[in-house]
Amino acid sequence: AQSVSQHNHHVILSEAASLELGCNYSYGGTVNLFWYVQYPGQHLQLLLKYFSGDPLVKGIKGFEAEFIKSKFSFNLRKPSVQWSDTAEYFCAVNADEDGNEKLTFGTGTRLTIIP
């Protein structure tokens, strides 16, 4: 079974700082990778996803993530954060070879941006 690790539980940054949130997964086969964001009081929303092709994936709101297969990583990045990026961020993996739609989530990283 796959697992997902997000090592940063809470990250605090000032506006305009650069962001990188770590995500590592454990699974030896083909994976689909996702980053979701949950703004305070709102639903989980998809930020970006990787299925195949270019390992550098661009998502909404200036976010991007890079799939590094050799490191089993899919870190989320943003060059300059804004106060409105304050939210909880979840990395998720789908690696069920039966084609099941199940997602395995990381524990999440709370991001707080200080104005």
Add this chain to the structure above:
Amino acid sequence: GAVVSQHPSRVICKSGTSVKIECRSLDFQATTMFWYRQFPKQSLMLMATSNEGSKATYEQGVEKDKFLINHASLTLSTLTVTSAHPEDSSFYICSARSSGELFFGEGSRLTVL
């Protein structure tokens, strides 16, 4: 994007009672919905896959008699926590797929006293 709505968003109940949480896909039909549970500072854990017109598929370790799932229509799945106990207190989230993307409800926080 598509909208998934849950009701109620918060519920407090006494130990031993049953609580029903609804998950609706508002602008699309969902033959499959997923129910997750989230403990504080932990991952979303998939509890079960709800299938319209058939029995739900439960993940290992999830008591199917405790967490009853009914998916009677293409837009509604319900999760009933039967004989709730304080350890069932948690955040329950549903999701459904539309055009290849998973959309999540806003979650339902259950507190069992």
